[in-house]
Amino acid sequence: MSTEREPAAGSHRFASLGDNVQIDPTVRVIGAERVSIGSNVRIDAFVVLSAGEGGIAIGDYVHLGAHTFLAGAARIEIGDFIGISGRVSIYSSSDEYSGEGIVGPTIPPDFRDVTDAPVTVSDLCGIGAGSVLLPGVTLAEGAGVAALSLVRDDVGPLEMVGGVPAKRIGTRSRTLLELGRRLREARRD
Numbered sequence: 719m720s721t722e723r724e725p726a727a728g729s730h731r732f733a734s735l736g737d738n739v740q741i742d743p744t745v746r747v748i749g750a751e752r753v754s755i756g757s758n759v760r761i762d763a764f765v766v767l768s769a770g771e772g773g774i775a776i777g778d779y780v781h782l783g784a785h786t787f788l789a790g791a792a793r794i795e796i797g798d799f800i801g802i803s804g805r806v807s808i809y810s811s812s813d814e815y816s817g818e819g820i821v822g823p824t825i826p827p828d829f830r831d832v833t834d835a836p837v838t839v840s841d842l843c844g845i846g847a848g849s850v851l852l853p854g855v856t857l858a859e860g861a862g863v864a865a866l867s868l869v870r871d872d873v874g875p876l877e878m879v880g881g882v883p884a885k886r887i888g889t890r891s892r893t894l895l896e897l898g899r900r901l902r903e904a905r906r907d
Contacts, residue, residue, distance in 0.1 A: 746764075786805065849867045
């Protein structure tokens, strides 16, 4: 992994790039000029960032596990202090499969039925391996998503969800919020 300010491949020209960013050379970025990456970020092997018009913003202290996939026309916002496990997919665009349109990015827009809606992962969230977030979803501060979950509705603060479709399964400890507050203060010093 690279610890340089530019990725190892040197070909990405991000909208902004913080300090202490580690990007595996196998990472693929489409629309790098619409991708902002904060400081203290690690992006593991085989991650795909495909930024449409809305762009992708990744905050500080974020980890994107191997094979993570972020894509869509609408904005994808990843807050601070986030852990995203391997094989998580976050979509801000999705074809409708009802038959009202033809599915696929190579089809002209007049023949497709696509939902574009921003996705927000707020500070202090955690997303388990293999989970999928669909367009329009907001994970509120401290929310958690169990592994292999399909999230199609918003998740409240400190709420833990899991399953297909994801349903409330518990609440995360408020200690998380205190730890986040302390880390924010420590990084200001």
